[in-house]
Amino acid sequence: MKQVNQNERSMSNEYSLESLGDVSFHQSEVVDSRSDRKNRIILYKKLFSTWMPRLAVIPSFILGSTPILLYLIVGIVLNAHSRHSQNNTYKALKEIRDACIYMVDLALISGVCKFLNSFCWIRIGSEFSLNLRKDLFVNMMKSDVSFFDTNPIGGIMTLLSEDSQLVQEAFGSTKGTQISNLSQFLVGIILAYSVQWKMALIATSVIPISLILILLFSKCINIYVNLKFLNLSESMTIAEETVAAIRTLKGFNRESHEHKRFMKYVKNTRSDDRKIGFFVNCMFFSVDLLMFGMILGNLYWGCKMVQSGILEAGNVFSVFGFLAFGGFGIIELQASLQGEQKAIASGGRILELTHHVPSIPFEGGKKIDDFQGKxxxxxxxxxxxxxxxxxxxxxxxxxxxxxxxxxxxxxxxxxxxxxxxxxxxxxxxxxxxxxxxxxxxxxxxxxxxxxxxxxxxxxxxxxxxxxxxxxxxxxxxxxxxxxxxxxxxxxxxxxxxxxxxxxxxxxxxxxxxxxxxxxxxxxxxxxxxxxxxxxxxxxxxxxxxxxxxxxxxxxxxxxxxxxxxxxxxxxxxxxxxxxxxxxxxxxxxxxxxHEELISKHGFYFELVRRQLTKEEVDEANEGNKKLNRFKIDETSDDKSLTINSTSSHQYYSIKSSSSSSSSYSSTSREISSYSSMIHHSESIEKMKDDRSESDQKANEVMNDQ
Missing domain, CATH: 3.40.50.300 (P-loop containing nucleotide triphosphate hydrolases)
Known part of the structure; x- marks a missing residue:
């Protein structure tokens, strides 16, 4: 049973991949890291093409380094206390007072940078997403109709809504956080090496292992991120079609069928989410395990050095803080990079359609001055x-x-x-x-x-x-x-x-x-x-x-x-x-x-004959109904007129007055008209055999269609 479900799942994924035309791609293409790198480069170039993102890097970088500098100041205070607490209390207090002033200055700088970081990157993300949406929509309007034949509307709507929102978050406030995390890590490592290089060397030895784990897990995550998009796009397409044709759907009692179609892709999306969550958690667990192991090892080694008098307690505290805070910075950076990986995949799909070149040029060409319309x-x-x-x-x-x-x-x-x-x-x-x-x-x-x-x-x-x-x-x-x-x-x-x-x-x-x-x-x-x-x-x-x-x-x-x-x-x-x-x-x-084609008794003649014969039959039948109801009573005379129609087997009696000659004449003409209809209806019945050949020919034509 499990094997069957897996087969069904693989078939549904393959179907959704193929059904999305230019937007879709197979798993072998999804894991193409070169395409991801190319999209990342294009998006970053687009992001930093204006002055605001370049300037916003400065407050973001300073904001990330301020917590690290706090550990440096505390280390100075501890060293001052241990050196001068017994011999020179005044000097110790002076160094502590100076350190407190530095901390106040640091807090003010941090507050200003935090405001600028938040303000700038939220605005940058909004503008960046707006430009992507605008470029995509403009290119859609310039594209020929064949573009929409091969790209489902549901997938395009997903790009304009959910995918654009992912890009906005990743290249907006999250980008400022990433720069701060990177600054936190770099400043922490540099200060750790400058204070105690041996402890720093032990800490940085786990970084290559962490990066390898991140890359391996990111590839797996990226596969299911893209599969999730494909299933989500297909579900949106089904939902859009269903809502647009809701009357037809209800008329044919297809609610249950459409619900099953929709839920198939929704369940696939849920399954993709679970796999994404599994690999993300495995990545976090592995990296966190390495980081905490590194911190624990450094703490043990530093305490041993203090006991032996090789290191001062303040230096050990500072280095420990540099490494711990820098380590947490890289952990937070990897988490935000995971979110960026999703945004890169989404941005890549947007760029793919944005760079689509229409087969029919949207602008340029000749203009006929005196256009006649031939x-x-x-x-x-x-x-x-x-x-x-x-x-x-x-x-x-x-x-x-x-x-x-x-x-x-x-x-x-x-x-x-x-x-x-x-x-x-x-x-x-x-x-x-x-x-x-x-x-x-x-x-x-x-x-x-x-x-x-x-x-x-x-x-x-x-x-x-x-x-x-x-x-x-x-x-x-x-x-x-x-x-x-x-x-x-x-x-x-x-x-x-x-x-x-x-x-x-x-x-x-x-x-x-x-x-x-x-x-x-x-x-x-x-x-x-x-x-x-x-x-x-x-x-x-x-x-x-x-x-x-x-x-x-x-x-x-x-x-x-x-x-x-x-x-x-x-x-x-x-x-x-x-x-x-x-x-x-x-x-x-x-x-x-019309007259020429009728005289040929060819294909057009048969089309006309089939349509007009049906109309004439309906007209004649309507005439029969009117004759059934036709009865005129004139009370001035007992004289009666009787008409017997053998073709319709109906009996009509009209009583008329000799003084009403004009009324009688009008009635006679109307009877004659209806009688002609009946006669024509009779002729049509006789034509049924003659029509068999034309019916057969028409059926053959329809079968060919």
Missing amino acids: IEFKNVSFKYPTRDVYVLKNVSFTINPGQMGALVGHSGSGKSTCVQLLERYYDCESGEILLDGVNIKELDLHWLHKRIALVSQEPSLFQMTIKENIRYGKPHASHSEVESAAEIANAKKFISKFEKGFDQMVGEKGSTLSGGQRQRVAIARAVILDPVILITDEATSALDADSEKKVQVALDKVMKDRTAVIVAHRLSTIRNAHIIYVFDSGEIKESGT
Whole structure:
């Protein structure tokens, strides 16, 4: 059973290592001391690149030496007492009085240095951590989308929060303490050698052994520190995904499953903590044992020397104090270095992402002066960084300025990928994408995104007011511009109904708005940008019929006099497109207008036939329900009209008056309309056999997907 648990643990660790992409590394890489040394050097250079840390070293060093000097003063007092207590009391008292003055001066100096040490290093740590966070966040904003495909959000959030906090503590107040401890050790050893070198030699003989033990234990500790980070990052990723999709989770009763997934990594983190604690305690125990053994040996040897008259009691006391206090300084230093080791590992991960070079340049490039909005894809092939299968294969198409171009096809056929390439979230593997004849890779990214606006299926709204969301792409837009954009997007009416109007908070991810309202706010955000190219990616597919109609009206307004790219699953929204490109398995199968593609009776025809047939069946069924309820009574005459529909086996009776000829005529037309629906429903039933072949073909296409 134990062996099984170990295997499971090793598998989970391996999984978490591999799943973290660029942030992750295997155990063999974790113990790479050269990488740790490199990160340490980079962090120290970054720390001491400003004047404050350099100046802060001075009070920290003085603060560490003041307790050692106290032992020197006490030793002088003891020697004075033993020398002059019998022969010259006045001289002894004078030396003791001078020593007391020195102690007061020492206390004042220590107090001032302690204040400066604390003030400076707390500020230094805060600034250092802030700069690391800033550099990481700025580099994240400059990175291309593929960076986030390979680096989980949970891991990045850990770097920005917990890891940054570790670095702040290690390179802040802890750094001041380390300098004081180092000063305490160095001054103690120097004074011990100057007073009694033999005792000092015995003490320092254990230092190399202590350093070897510290290095060995630190390597073991570092392994589990990094494994703990990986498991912690994975648990945070799971927690973030779970909270974001809480409704889906509850809808499928997956609470228990997600709890088990989360707890697996939490338990791994706990196990790593236990191993870290074990090795830390072993290190402390070993070093402490050596230090106390050294102190005990020196104490015994010093007493023997005093008894034999070789040494004075004051010198023995001073040397003992120098060695003891210096020894405790090195013990405290090793403890803080252990904390720094964790911070170095955390800082290394931050530096790794901070120094990540985006594959798509964030700045620089051409700007087209008179941009018209012509789009050309030439033999474009592409696969996502996390997949081995090509999503697009030699795709070529053109959408001229001012045209409405539609991309249609089954899910996974490559439509949305074209949009992401057009936004230059990714670069194509081969081929080229041209805008007004210029390769998109040569264009300035800022300039490009100011001239292309995207309205997606699930628009991202930020937790701010409606006004701030609308002018997100144009921060300095006036209120009148915001209102005008909302008017065009058919959003002003529902916005005005809110108590605060445009200053209404939308909640997290727009939770206080309906789906249609969120979509119209997103359209207004695109309108205010006044883009040359407007892209809609399944903008209405997730909406109900009423919301879809309102959003579609808004989109039709916005698309006028612009180059429009429509990615649609509902084909009824793209019938008026100037050009339609039909995608299947990453390739363009057909292209043309709606009428041209219908006349070909090809792939597009089958897509339309399947969708419209279903709609017509629903319409006919609705007509039958209305006919069932259809009954008009006219009390002025007993004359009746009887209609028998054999196709629906329903009997309808309408009584009418001869004086109501216009009403009768209207009723007849309505009956005729419903009868036509019934007849059409009858025809549809007969078409079921004819559809079997197209159904089979569609199923084969879906299976291929």
